[in-house]
Each structure stands twice: as C-alpha cells, then as structure tokens.
Amino acid sequence: MRGCGLSRRKVLTVLATLSASSVARADDLEFISFGGLYKSFGVLGYEFADRVRALSGKRVSMAGYMAPPLTAESTFFVLTREPLAICPFCQSDADWPVDILVVYLEQATPLVTAGAKVVVAGELEVGSLADPETGFVSQIRLRHAAYRRA
Template identity: 55%
Template sequence: MDRVTKPGAIPRRALLGAAAAAPLLLSARLASAAEPLGFDELYKKFGVLGLEFSDKVKAFSGRSVAVRGFMAPPLKAEASFFVLTRIPMALCPFCSSDADWPDDILVVYLSARQTFVQHNATIRADGVLEHGSWTDPETGFVSQLRLRDASFRTV
C-alpha cells in the first residue's frame, strides 16, 4: 500500500532519522562551543611588576574553553588532574623548583578518569576556566589558572 504524504509534510522516516541524530548533533555543538584560548592569551606581561590575567581570561572565566598543549608527567598515576604546558616537559613543573607560578601552564581537573598520555603528544583540553589563586585541599598545590570539569583528547 502506497502512503500518500501531504504536500509540504515531512515523511515519518525522515523525522525518526532526525530525532535519532539530534543527540549527536547537540553533543558535537556543545563540544565545539568551547572558546579557544592560547597560552599567549593568558596574561598581560608587566616586567618587574609581574603578571596580570589578560582581559580574555577575565571574560572567559566560568565559561567553557579549549586549550591545546602538552601533558606534563603526572605526580602519580591515579591523579584526577594534570598540568597542561605550552611545550613538552619531561618533569612535573611543580617538582623543578619553588619559583613563582610560570606563565605557560594551567592545571586541568578531570570530570572523569582518563588514561594519561605521553608528555610529547599534543592534546586539547576542554573545561570550565577559573582564574585566581586557589589551593587544592587534597594536594595543597596552589594554582593561578585551572580548567574544571575537564576532559582531553589527542590532536
């Protein structure tokens, strides 16, 4: 039996296909909704006066951002966070000295456990940006910039 579709009506099969694809389209849209943020956009540099957060960091604080970089070797394998760096680092940036907070790292707190990658693999970390001094109650580490509820993937 042939089905007759009214002119201008969408066939039922097309509606079912679109409904099935909607969650995939929404998740792709949300993933791409992260604002890109580069390491060179994190701070205003003031020489002897130190560092000040950039206007972009202040504007994006509390919003989803995407940052490309490298995963510094984690302090321990079961950690739920890692340090994202501008360049590959063979050592944890917290372990090298007690110098001031470097302007080319940020801490990434994962929303779910992920397998860490080699320190020389480029990754994209997506998460909610936070700025300002904060001390992690579990580790005692102090950070100036963080991504919360984050995930990462190799690129």
C-alpha cells in the same frame, strides 16, 4: 600580546578531531592560546588578558602539553605551553614554568605522557587556589574538564 585575532577564532578544526565526549561539543567553545593568557608579563607577576577574565566561568578549550603526571590515572594534571622534560613534583630542582594551567578532570582518566600534545575543554576558573590534596598553587584552572590527544 599580538595574535589575539588568531586565538579568538573558534577552534572547529582542532576540536573536530575529538571523539564523542564532553570535549566533543567544543565547537561552541572559545579557544584560548597560551600566548593569549596574559596582557602583561613581568617580574612582579602577570595580568590575565581581559578576554580571559571575561571567559571565567565559561567552558573554553586550550591546547598544550601534559606535564608528567604524579600517577598514571588521576583527576588532576598540569598543562604547559612546551613539553616538560621533568616531573616538577618529583625532582628537587625542577624548573616549573609559570604560565601553566591546572586541569581538573571530570573523572579519573588514564593520563598520556611522553610529552603528548593535548586539547582540553573545561570550565575556566581564574584566581589563586591551592589544591587541597597536593598544596599545588595555581592561578588559572579548567574544571570539569576532558582532554583528547591533539
């Protein structure tokens, strides 16, 4: 993917707007864009970018849209590149995009909806995992995360 230089920059500007919370120390965090997640993207699956693999286990930040959550307050939501019009958990013919990020929040938090853009900071985890409660399978996650509206 192009645009690596852009995504590599530290996101002082975005995260400066965050209030005092675990997200606020984001000035030290590397920012990963959705466009920078993968180095190849094909029918037989994706390969994560080398930079993403290298950042696994470290705290990073990402910006995207919160998919309509299952409950108003939760420790779990899905971050998408574009706003989702549908709740993938609730509709039978949901068209769930593949490039998504699962966010596990540090604590149960009221979740913003209406396609709000959010910035999330958390510990990056790469690898296949089925959520023990919902069975939802993800390949990349942020743990111990917090978010703010962008």
